[in-house]
Amino acid sequence: xxxxxxxxxxxxxxxxxxxxxxxxxxxxxxxxxxxxxxxxxxxxxxxxxxxxxxxxxxxxxxxxxxxxxxxxxxxxxxxxxxxxxxxxxxxxxxxxxxxxxxxxxxxxxxxxxxxxxxxxxxxxxxxxxxxxxxxxxxxxxxxxxxxxxxxxxxxxxxxxxxxxxxxxxxxxxxxxxxxxxxxxxxxxxxxxxxxxxxxxxxxxxxxxxxxxxxxxxxxxxxxxxxxxxxxxxxxxxxxxxxxxxxxxxxxxxxxxxxxxxxxxxxxxxxxxxxxxxxxxxxxxxxxxxxxxxxxxxxxxxxxxxxxxxxxxxxxxxxxxxxxxxxxxxxxxxxxxxxxxxxxxxxxxxxxxxxxxxxxxxxxxxxxxxxxxxxxxxxxxxxxxxxxxxxxxxxxxxxxxxxxxxxxxxxxxxxxxxxxxxxxxxxxxxxxxxxxxxxxxxxxxxxxxxxxxxxxxxxxxxxxxxxxxxxxxxxxxxxxxxxxxxxx
Amino acid sequence: xxxxxxxxxxxxxxxxxxxxxxxxxxxxxxxxxxxxxxxxxxxxxxxxxxxxxxxxxxxxxxxxxxxxxxxxxxxxxxxxxxxxxxxxxxxxxxxxxxxxxxxxxxxxxxxxxxxxxxxxxxxxxxxxxxxxxxxxxxxxxxxxxxxxxxxxxxxxxxxxxxxxxxxxxxxxxxxxxxxxxxxxxxxxxxxxxxxxxxxxxxxxxxxxxxxxxxxxxxxxxxxxxxxxxxxxxxxxxxxxxxxxxxxxxxxxxxxxxxxxxxxxxxxxxxxxxxxxxxxxxxxxxxxxxxxxxxxxxxxxxxxxxxxxxxxxxxxxxxxxxxxxxxxxxxxxxxxxxxxxxxxxxxxxxxxxxxxxxxxxxxxxxxxxxxxxxxxxxxxxxxxxxxxxxxxxxxxxxxxxxxxxxxxxxxxxxxxxxxxxxxxxxxxxxxxxxxxxxxxxxxxxxxxxxxxxxxxxxxxxxxxxxxxxxxxxxxxxxxxxxxxxxxxxxxxxxxxx
Numbered sequence: 001x002x003x004x005x006x007x008x009x010x011x012x013x014x015x016x017x018x019x020x021x022x023x024x025x026x027x028x029x030x031x032x033x034x035x036x037x038x039x040x041x042x043x044x045x046x047x048x049x050x051x052x053x054x055x056x057x058x059x060x061x062x063x064x065x066x067x068x069x070x071x072x073x074x075x076x077x078x079x080x081x082x083x084x085x086x087x088x089x090x091x092x093x094x095x096x097x098x099x100x101x102x103x104x105x106x107x108x109x110x111x112x113x114x115x116x117x118x119x120x121x122x123x124x125x126x127x128x129x130x131x132x133x134x135x136x137x138x139x140x141x142x143x144x145x146x147x148x149x150x151x152x153x154x155x156x157x158x159x160x161x162x163x164x165x166x167x168x169x170x171x172x173x174x175x176x177x178x179x180x181x182x183x184x185x186x187x188x189x190x191x192x193x194x195x196x197x198x199x200x201x202x203x204x205x206x207x208x209x210x211x212x213x214x215x216x217x218x219x220x221x222x223x224x225x226x227x228x229x230x231x232x233x234x235x236x237x238x239x240x241x242x243x244x245x246x247x248x249x250x251x252x253x254x255x256x257x258x259x260x261x262x263x264x265x266x267x268x269x270x271x272x273x274x275x276x277x278x279x280x281x282x283x284x285x286x287x288x289x290x291x292x293x294x295x296x297x298x299x300x301x302x303x304x305x306x307x308x309x310x311x312x313x314x315x316x317x318x319x320x321x322x323x324x325x326x327x328x329x330x331x332x333x334x335x336x337x338x339x340x341x342x343x344x345x346x347x348x349x350x351x352x353x354x355x356x357x358x359x360x361x362x363x364x365x366x367x368x369x370x371x372x373x374x375x376x377x378x379x380x381x382x383x384x385x386x387x388x389x390x391x392x393x394x395x396x397x398x399x400x401x402x403x404x405x406x407x408x409x410x411x412x413x414x415x416x417x418x419x420x421x422x423x424x425x426x427x428x429x430x431x432x433x434x435x436x437x438x439x440x441x442x443x444x445x446x447x448x449x450x451x452x453x454x455x456x457x458x459x460x461x462x463x464x465x466x467x468x469x470x471x472x473x474x475x476x477x478x479x480x481x482x483x484x485x486x487x
Numbered sequence: 488x489x490x491x492x493x494x495x496x497x498x499x500x501x502x503x504x505x506x507x508x509x510x511x512x513x514x515x516x517x518x519x520x521x522x523x524x525x526x527x528x529x530x531x532x533x534x535x536x537x538x539x540x541x542x543x544x545x546x547x548x549x550x551x552x553x554x555x556x557x558x559x560x561x562x563x564x565x566x567x568x569x570x571x572x573x574x575x576x577x578x579x580x581x582x583x584x585x586x587x588x589x590x591x592x593x594x595x596x597x598x599x600x601x602x603x604x605x606x607x608x609x610x611x612x613x614x615x616x617x618x619x620x621x622x623x624x625x626x627x628x629x630x631x632x633x634x635x636x637x638x639x640x641x642x643x644x645x646x647x648x649x650x651x652x653x654x655x656x657x658x659x660x661x662x663x664x665x666x667x668x669x670x671x672x673x674x675x676x677x678x679x680x681x682x683x684x685x686x687x688x689x690x691x692x693x694x695x696x697x698x699x700x701x702x703x704x705x706x707x708x709x710x711x712x713x714x715x716x717x718x719x720x721x722x723x724x725x726x727x728x729x730x731x732x733x734x735x736x737x738x739x740x741x742x743x744x745x746x747x748x749x750x751x752x753x754x755x756x757x758x759x760x761x762x763x764x765x766x767x768x769x770x771x772x773x774x775x776x777x778x779x780x781x782x783x784x785x786x787x788x789x790x791x792x793x794x795x796x797x798x799x800x801x802x803x804x805x806x807x808x809x810x811x812x813x814x815x816x817x818x819x820x821x822x823x824x825x826x827x828x829x830x831x832x833x834x835x836x837x838x839x840x841x842x843x844x845x846x847x848x849x850x851x852x853x854x855x856x857x858x859x860x861x862x863x864x865x866x867x868x869x870x871x872x873x874x875x876x877x878x879x880x881x882x883x884x885x886x887x888x889x890x891x892x893x894x895x896x897x898x899x900x901x902x903x904x905x906x907x908x909x910x911x912x913x914x915x916x917x918x919x920x921x922x923x924x925x926x927x928x929x930x931x932x933x934x935x936x937x938x939x940x941x942x943x944x945x946x947x948x949x950x951x952x953x954x955x956x957x958x959x960x961x962x963x964x965x966x967x968x969x970x971x972x973x974x975x976x977x978x979x980x981x982x983x
Contacts, residue, residue, distance in 0.1 A: 083533065103527050207774075239774075319577070322568060
C-alpha cells in the first residue's frame with residue numbers, strides 16, 4: 001500500500017501492524033516532496049535529517065514497546081508562522097529571512113510530545129496576510145488540483161502539502177479564514193477552533209484577537225485527532241481557555257440526533273458562484289436525509305464583517321509588526337543615515353506590499369482623531385456580529401454556509417485587486433470576529449474539477465459537535481476520498 | 488510682579504518583584520552583565536506572549552491604597568506605540584484610559600515647627616513595563632549604540648500628582664514623603680541612583696497681573712535623578728520662566744509643550760530636541776492580555792495587610808513617647824527599620840526620650856560616618872537598651888555610657904555584640920558606679936565613727952567639714968557617685 005494520500009487512521013494502523021516504519025513513511029513523504037514540490041511549492045524549508053532521526057527514535061520506541069504519543073511517527077508539516085526551535089521561521093517574509101527562533105511554539109511542543117515528526121515549514125502569504133499564498137516573499141504555492149490555481153491562503157502551503165499527498169497532516173493558522181478557505185480550495189478538512197482553544201504561544205501574531213491555530217487533514221478523524229493533541233490550556237497564553245478538552249475522536253462516529261442546522265439568508269446572495277451554491281444545497285440535502293432539520297436564520301450584521309475585519313485586523317497587525325525594526329533581529333538595511341532612517345529602510349526593504357498596505361491601514365485606524373470612528377466602531381460592530389450568532393445558536397445547533405464565494409481562483413487573477421481578494425473571505429471572517437469554531441469539509445467539485453467546501457460554524461467550544469456533524473456528512477459522501485493527480 | 492508656582496510630579500517607581508511584569512525573568516538590577524535576564528517575552532521575539540505578574544499587580548494595588556486612591560473594579564492593558572531601540576516590541580504595555588487606580592492624595596508636612604500639613608492630590612497611578620537601556624559609545628568618533636534589555640519588562644508604577652505643589656521645596660518634600668511611604672510599604676527600594684525611582688516635573692507660573700492670573704507655558708523637566716536636583720531644577724526653571732515671561736510675554740498655549748532636561752553642573756534647564764511634533768502613541772487595548780477585574784475581597788485583604796504609614800507613625804510616636812514633632816520626624820523619616828529600631832530600644836529601656844536622643848545624635852552620627860544603614864549597625868536595639876537602662880539605674884554615668892558605646896563599636900570583634908560585652912567594658916575600665924547603697928552606708932558609718940572632729944564641726948555649723956568625709960568615703964568605696972555619697976553623709980549626720 002502506498003502511504004501517499006492515505007489518512008492518518010490508515011497510516012497509524014499500518015505502523016501499528018508493523019507494515020511500515022515511521023522512517024519509511026517519512027522517506028516516502030520526502031520522496032513525494034522531491035517529486036512534486038518544485039511544481040506545487042508547498043514547503044519553504046524541509047529538514048530531512050532531523051525528521052528521519054526523529055522518525056527512527058519513534059520506530060525504536062515502538063520496537064521497545066515504550067509508550068507512544070497519539071501521532072507516533074506521522075509526518076506533519078507546520079505553517080511557517082509557527083516557531084520551531086532551531087529551524088528557520090520566516091513568515092514567508094524577507095524581514096525574517098534566516099531567523100531561527102530559540103524556542104518551540106506551544107503547538108510544536110505538543111506535536112513533539114505526541115511523537116509526530118515535523119517534516120518542514122510550509123509557505124504562506126507573508127505574515128499570514130492574504131487569501132492565495134501569492135503574497136509570499138519566496139514562492140507561489142499552487143493548487144494540487146490545478147496548478148494554474150491558487151491553493152487559497154494564507155495557509156496555502158499547509159493545505160497544498162496535504163492535498164498533494166506529501167504529508168497526512170499539517171498545521172495552519174486562521175485569522176479570517178486562512179485555514180478554512182484553503183481547505184475548501186484543496187478538498188480537505190480544515191478547522192479553526194474556538195478562540196483560545198489552542199495556545200497561540202509561539203504563533204507569530206498577525207491579529208492577536210483573531211488568530212487561531214488549527215489542523216488540516218484528508219478526513220474528519222485526522223483533523224479531530226490533531227485538534228485533540230493541540231487543544232488545551234497554556235498558562236503562557238493569557239487568552240488561552242482553561243476549560244478541559246473532551247475527546248474529539250471518541251464520539252466521532254456517533255451521529256447527532258435531532259440536529260438543527262441553520263442557514264443564513266445573508267449567505268446566499270449575489271456574488272456566490274452557482275456551482276458552489278449547488279454543492280452547498282446538496283450538502284444540506286445530505287443532512288436532511290440524515291434526519292437533520294434545516295432552519296433559516298438571519299445574521300443581519302454579517303454584511304459588515306469585511307469592513308470590521310479590515311479595520312480590526314490591520315490595526316492589531318500594525319502594532320504586532322512594529323517589533324520588526326531591524327534592531328534586535330530580522331532584516332536590517334545595509335545603508336542608512338541615522339536611527340529613523342534605519343527603521344524606515346529596514347522596514348521598507350523587509351516587508352512586502354500587502355503587509356505594508358495593512359500596516360498603513362491599521363496605523364491610520366488607530367491614530368489620534370480616527371480611533372473612535374474606525375477601531376472603536378469596529379469593536380462595537382464586532383460585538384453585534386457576535387450577538388447575531390448568539391441569537392442564531394438559540395435556534396440551531398450549527399450554521400452551514402459556503403466556505404468561499406467561488407472555487408479556487410487562478411494565480412494572478414485577484415492579486416492586483418485587493419478588494420476582490422478581501423471579499424473571498426466573506427464567509428469565513430465572521431467566525432474569527434465572533435471567536436467561534438468553524439470547519440471546512442469537502443462537499444463536491446466544480447465542473448472544472450476544483451474542490452468545493454462546506455463550512456459549518458458552531459457556538460464557542462462546540463468543536464465536538466462540529467466534528468461529529470462533519471463526520472455524518474463524510475460517511476454519507478465520498479468527496480474526501482478523491483485525490484488530485486499531481487505527478 | 489507677583490506669581491504663583493504650579494508644579495505637578497510624574498514619578499516612576501520600579502516595584503520590588505522577583506520577576507518581571509509579563510515574564511518569569513529576574514527583575515534584579517544587573518547593569519554589569521547585559522542581556523542575561525531575558526527571554527523570548529521580554530526580548531519581544533516573534534510569537535512570544537505576555538502573562539501578567541500577579542505580585543506586581545498586588546504591590547501596585549497596595550501602593551494605590553496607601554495613596555488613598557480609588558481602585559477600579561475593571562482595568563485593562565494598552566499598547567503605547569513608538570519606535571526606540573530599547574523598546575523591543577515597538578510598543579510599551581501600559582495603561583491608558585482605564586488605570587487601575589485614580590483620585591488619591593498624599594499628606595505632606597509643610598512646616599516642621601507648626602506641624603502644618605497639606606494634601607497633595609494624586610490624579611492616577613498605573614502599571615506599565617520598563618524599557619531597556621541604550622548605551623552609546625561615541626569614544627574615538629564611534630557611533631555605536633548598544634542595548635541592554637535586562638531592565639526591559641521590570642514592573643513600573645507611574646504616580647501622577649495633581650499640579651498642587653507650590654514651590655520647589657514642596658515638590659522635594661512631596662517626593663521625599665512619597666519615597667518614604669513606598670519604602671515603608673516595602674513595594675520598592677526607591678534607589679534613585681539605580682533608577683528605581685525616577686521623577687519628571689511639570690512646571691509653570693501663574694503671573695498675577697491686573698487682577699488676573701496669566702499662566703506661562705508648561706514645561707516638563709525630564710529625568711530628575713536626586714531630591715536635590717528636583718529642587719534645584721525646579722528653582723532654576725521658575726526663574727527661567729519668569730525671565731522668559733518678562734522678555735516675551737509668552738503664555739500657555741502660545742507654544743507647544745516643551746520638554747527640558749536639567750544640567751546640574753551649569754544649574755540650568757536645557758531644551759531637548761525632537762519632541763516638537765506632538766507624538767501620537769496610537770494607544771489601543773492589548774489583545775494579548777485579558778482585562779483585570781479586581782475583587783472587593785482582594786482590596787479589603789490588601790487594605791487590612793497594610794502597614795502603619797509614616798504620617799500615622801509620627802503621630803503615634805509623639806504621643807507614646809512624648810517626643811517633639813521634630814524628633815519624630817527625624818526618626819520616622821530615616822525609614823521603617825530605623826523607626827523599628829527606635830521603638831524596640833525605647834520599649835526595652837522604657838525611656839523614649841533617652842532612646843530618641845541617642846538615636847538622633849549618637850547613632851545617626853555613627854551611621855553617617857561609617858556609611859552604614861541601621862540594619863547594618865552592629866549594636867542591636869536590645870543591646871543599646873541594655874546600655875541606656877544602666878544610666879537611670881545609676882550603674883554608670885551618661886558620660887561612661889558614651890564611652891562604652893564607642894568601645895562597643897570599636898570592638899571590631901567577630902560575632903554579634905551582646906549585653907555581656909557591656910559588663911566587660913565597664914569592669915575593665917572601672918566605670919561602675921557603686922549602686923549598692925547598703926554597702927555605701929556601711930562605709931559612711933565607719934568613716935563617721937573614725938572622724939568625730941569633722942562630725943562635731945559639721946554639727947556646729949561648719950558645712951565645709953563634710954568635704955573631708957566625702958573624700959574619705961570616695962577613697963574607700965571606689966566608683967561611688969559623689970552626689971549620692973554627699974546626700975547619704977548629710978542624711979546620716981542629720982539623723983545621728
